[in-house]
Amino acid sequence: MLGLMMDMPLTLTMIMRHGERNHGMQEIVSVTADNPRHRYRFADAFRRARKLANALDRLGAKPSARIGTLAWNDYRHLELYYAISCSGRVCHTINPRLFDEQIEYIVNHAEDEWIFTDVAFVPKLEQLAARCPGVRGYIVMTDAAHMPQTTLPNALCYETLIEGEADRYDWPELDEKTASGLCYTSGTTGNPKGVLYNHRAAVLMAYAASLPDTCGLSATDGILPIVPMFHVNAWGLPFAAVLVGAKLVFPGPTLSNPQILADLITMEGVTISAGVPTVCLPLLAYARESARSLAPLSRFVIGGSACPLSMMEEFRDRHGVRVLHAWGMTEMSPLGTVNADTRASSAWAGDERIAQMLSQGRAIPGVELKITDEDNRELPWDGVAVGALKVRGLWICRDYYRLEGQGGAHEPDGWFVTGDVCSIDPHGFMRITDRAKDVIKSGGEWISSIDLENTAVGHPAVAEAAVIGVAHPKWQERPLLVVVLKPGMQATREELLEWLDGRVAKWWIPDDVMFVADLPHTATGKLSKLELRKRLGDYRLPGASGAD
Numbered sequence: 001m002l003g004l005m006m007d008m009p010l011t012l013t014m015i016m017r018h019g020e021r022n023h024g025m026q027e028i029v030s031v032t033a034d035n036p037r038h039r040y041r042f043a044d045a046f047r048r049a050r051k052l053a054n055a056l057d058r059l060g061a062k063p064s065a066r067i068g069t070l071a072w073n074d075y076r077h078l079e080l081y082y083a084i085s086c087s088g089r090v091c092h093t094i095n096p097r098l099f100d101e102q103i104e105y106i107v108n109h110a111e112d113e114w115i116f117t118d119v120a121f122v123p124k125l126e127q128l129a130a131r132c133p134g135v136r137g138y139i140v141m142t143d144a145a146h147m148p149q150t151t152l153p154n155a156l157c158y159e160t161l162i163e164g165e166a167d168r169y170d171w172p173e174l175d176e177k178t179a180s181g182l183c184y185t186s187g188t189t190g191n192p193k194g195v196l197y198n199h200r201a202a203v204l205m206a207y208a209a210s211l212p213d214t215c216g217l218s219a220t221d222g223i224l225p226i227v228p229m230f231h232v233n234a235w236g237l238p239f240a241a242v243l244v245g246a247k248l249v250f251p252g253p254t255l256s257n258p259q260i261l262a263d264l265i266t267m268e269g270v271t272i273s274a275g276v277p278t279v280c281l282p283l284l285a286y287a288r289e290s291a292r293s294l295a296p297l298s299r300f301v302i303g304g305s306a307c308p309l310s311m312m313e314e315f316r317d318r319h320g321v322r323v324l325h326a327w328g329m330t331e332m333s334p335l336g337t338v339n340a341d342t343r344a345s346s347a348w349a350g351d352e353r354i355a356q357m358l359s360q361g362r363a364i365p366g367v368e369l370k371i372t373d374e375d376n377r378e379l380p381w382d383g384v385a386v387g388a389l390k391v392r393g394l395w396i397c398r399d400y401y402r403l404e405g406q407g408g409a410h411e412p413d414g415w416f417v418t419g420d421v422c423s424i425d426p427h428g429f430m431r432i433t434d435r436a437k438d439v440i441k442s443g444g445e446w447i448s449s450i451d452l453e454n455t456a457v458g459h460p461a462v463a464e465a466a467v468i469g470v471a472h473p474k475w476q477e478r479p480l481l482v483v484v485l486k487p488g489m490q491a492t493r494e495e496l497l498e499w500l501d502g503r504v505a506k507w508w509i510p511d512d513v514m515f516v517a518d519l520p521h522t523a524t525g526k527l528s529k530l531e532l533r534k535r536l537g538d539y540r541l542p543g544a545s546g547a548d
């Protein structure tokens, strides 16, 4: 027997309508290339989204057309999110930090019809346009006064495009499974793979992200998404913020400028922010060196790579900010776990507390986790057994775009193989030890490169650390610690090894330490161990020529 409840589809249009009707006066503040502080309200944003939807119709963009965006986080990008998806088209966010060949590949693979771009990326697209013949034209996200001279074919100015359009639009009644967005994984090996989101998953992710033990969002919050809108929809925050009616503060192109971020936090009343650990380092350093407070910030969602303990402690002790350590993937919209307390864990202290802080947290309701051994047998949640992490859930992709069945990441029963290796404790706290491909296997046992990196970064002179496995005749592999020192700071190999001694298991202590000026990163700001291994191709461990 079926229940007798209304059959309302879960669509972003529903979130947009709710935000406009109930929170129309809520503010959105943006830094853009042409305005250091643009401000308007939800009501203005959605009125302009309707004008934009009319403009897309006038451009002849097909239903379900993929519309590309190459843009930083700002109000025009937000308008695009809603106008494109709610008119039944697919918002394809493109990471401008990708190599030109990758951008060319994904624009052609997605068959983007039109591309909206910030002024800053016009030169990049001019280089690529001839190799993307399917793109019908480019819309530069600025006003007539700032419109650059360009060789881009069919170049239009955003403000001129929407200026004369009506601000009424009949949003179509969409099936909740209609595709809403497209985001390619950075593809450290092989070509990038497209994750095609739908309205239903985006809405469920927005609800789940707002839960008290996820990000705990409310209409009293000011949200500063530093994580780019081209990276998994800024972790869903532009949808969750509108759902709950929170103020949105967008850093535009200044996301790596800690002074501007601190100004935005203090002057715009930001209570929660989100980003990868690499954006937090300069923010914390700037606040420390200039003795600035980050009030009223109270929470910082950090994910994308493991958050070092020293970072969580500095946020907590200096700024009273709770780090919400989160884990997820592009394929998971992206949130899978968040580290929030349970009744039991809030009483933990000492080592138990530290272990919990270092964990990536517990599954968000809507996501199921399991860990398995090499024979695909499920492992216990005892905090000790380490295995391959697999997931399924309400906002997780079931396949890759136009790779149907060839993605290689799903098991026959539908579970998604994350490529991460972790343990889970009896309270459900999950702790990633490594990417499967970065695992260091020494004498048949696994050494966690993530734990070693986190501990090394805790040394006062270390700015960044990477640990990779290097071939060893006796142990198969041994860890090598590669370190970038903070400007003006000194540390020797022996000092760093001594620092690790007692903080990690004896047999985990790296066989060597290498000092470098910088470490390679991927387009999403993570350490690129693939590139690092290439750079260190000729490296041999001391004493590795014979068994020792």
Ligand code: ADP
Pocket (backbone or CB within 6 Å): 184, 185, 186, 187, 302, 303, 304, 305, 306, 307, 325, 326, 327, 328, 329, 330, 331, 334, 360, 418, 419, 420, 432, 434, 435, 522, 524, 526
């Ligand atoms: P890409 O694969 O394009 O680099 P994703 O953002 O999808 O981008 O990367 C997902 C991966 O990032 C995860 O599988 C995991 O290895 C890593 N990751 C994400 N969050 C964390 C975290 N909190 N701690 C450790 N690793 C993380």
